[in-house]
Amino acid sequence: MRLVKRVSIMGVTGSIGKSAQSVIRAANAAEYGVHFAVEAVASGRDVAGLAEAAMSMGAKVAVIADERALPDLRDALAGTGIEAAGGVQALAEAASRPVDRVLAAVSGAAGLGSTLAAIRAGNDVALANKESIVCAGEILKAEARRTDARIVPVDSEHNAIFQVLDTSRAPEGIILTASGGPFRTASLEEMRRATPEVAAAHPNWSMGIKNSIDSATLMNKALELIEACYLFDMAEDRIEVVVHRQSIVHSFVRYPDGSVLAQLGVTDMRTPIAHALCWPDPVRTEVPRLDLAATARLDFEAVDEERFPAIRLARQAASHGCMASTVFNSANEAAVAAFVGRKCGFLDISYVVEKTLDSFCDGRFGASHTDGLSLDTVTALDAKARQVATELLAQSVG
Numbered sequence: 001m002r003l004v005k006r007v008s009i010m011g012v013t014g015s016i017g018k019s020a021q022s023v024i025r026a027a028n029a030a031e032y033g034v035h036f037a038v039e040a041v042a043s044g045r046d047v048a049g050l051a052e053a054a055m056s057m058g059a060k061v062a063v064i065a066d067e068r069a070l071p072d073l074r075d076a077l078a079g080t081g082i083e084a085a086g087g088v089q090a091l092a093e094a095a096s097r098p099v100d101r102v103l104a105a106v107s108g109a110a111g112l113g114s115t116l117a118a119i120r121a122g123n124d125v126a127l128a129n130k131e132s133i134v135c136a137g138e139i140l141k142a143e144a145r146r147t148d149a150r151i152v153p154v155d156s157e158h159n160a161i162f163q164v165l166d167t168s169r170a171p172e173g174i175i176l177t178a179s180g181g182p183f184r185t186a187s188l189e190e191m192r193r194a195t196p197e198v199a200a201a202h203p204n205w206s207m208g209i210k211n212s213i214d215s216a217t218l219m220n221k222a223l224e225l226i227e228a229c230y231l232f233d234m235a236e237d238r239i240e241v242v243v244h245r246q247s248i249v250h251s252f253v254r255y256p257d258g259s260v261l262a263q264l265g266v267t268d269m270r271t272p273i274a275h276a277l278c279w280p281d282p283v284r285t286e287v288p289r290l291d292l293a294a295t296a297r298l299d300f301e302a303v304d305e306e307r308f309p310a311i312r313l314a315r316q317a318a319s320h321g322c323m324a325s326t327v328f329n330s331a332n333e334a335a336v337a338a339f340v341g342r343k344c345g346f347l348d349i350s351y352v353v354e355k356t357l358d359s360f361c362d363g364r365f366g367a368s369h370t371d372g373l374s375l376d377t378v379t380a381l382d383a384k385a386r387q388v389a390t391e392l393l394a395q396s397v398g
Helices: 015-029 047-057 069-075 088-096 109-120 131-147 156-164 187-192 208-217 219-231 268-276 310-320 323-342 345-363 375-397
Strands: 004-009 034-043 061-064 083-085 101-104 125-127 150-151 175-179 239-243 247-253 260-264
Touching: 004 088, 004 109, 004 268, 015 034, 015 047, 015 101, 015 268, 034 047, 034 083, 034 088, 047 061, 047 069, 047 375, 061 069, 061 088, 069 083, 083 088, 088 109, 101 268, 109 125, 109 131, 109 323, 109 375, 125 131, 125 268, 131 150, 131 219, 131 268, 131 323, 131 375, 150 156, 150 268, 150 375, 156 175, 156 247, 156 260, 156 268, 175 219, 187 345, 208 219, 208 323, 208 345, 219 239, 219 310, 219 323, 219 345, 310 323, 310 345, 323 345, 323 375, 345 375
Parallel strands: 004 034, 004 101, 034 061, 061 083, 101 125, 125 150, 175 239
Antiparallel strands: 175 247, 247 260
């Protein structure tokens, strides 16, 4: 008798979603182990990719977030028996369908609604959308406590921590590893001249454009620091970040007796995805096995905060609470979009995030971390932060 796991995948056509498809197809093709039954799949606007994923995995419903593309999706799925739906509300309804786990992989703050809907429905969530917990960690955790939904991290670093946490003793601290991205040894002048293509060329990981740019600025690691605060109930000053160019050690956990536990593995997102989809049950993947002799050495170095101020800014946001974290994330999303659109330079990203965050912390938003937190508050803050960031971008390139 094979163990059946019912899953839904929000963000099935992105890099995480495609890796999840690979995990599911390999598991379902095996003669033993876990079998995945796919309930719902969703994408932002990739109709062809969504339809192909839905048909190949036998999903019951496919949802396109851009409702204007719904007629095309219906045409692509005609005669398959797969239900087609569109729009933000349909996305939330799909995430609410009863399953064993919802993979929350919609990129950016746009993923918050479906992630929250899944948790409110009592579904366990495999969380790949770090922006959701950065912007609304307090809300998501409160809802998870109310519904007994479990949040299992998918980010390789947080999944590593999740795997090595010893529940019999409290950890002393966490060490997150960062690859350093494509500019690990670059000068500020080289970074100033960088194009989106150069910034997106990650040396170790294959990711979408947003995550690749975030890795180049270390904003990805900064967001992960805030995420770790919420996931593991830990203050930011107990979380370290070190640069580890090989990306073999995905994270460490320190304990009061002086021991440090680490999780190691090859640079392949299928490992944390498979673990998060199946935990606490084991699952086998086709991921290449780590060859320590071939790896030969593991290097670690401190973060250069002059070239990469993102970690310092994340600590500032985390120390001011959830609302500041929302501002931090939203300003970054606005700045990255401008950089990808060639409307600003690479170094402008961190500059705009810092100035937007300072504006909030100085009380110039008309809201503070002492105000009541709600989804409406998060939405309003997100819009305000993007507005301030856009104005700063206009000034910086004017």
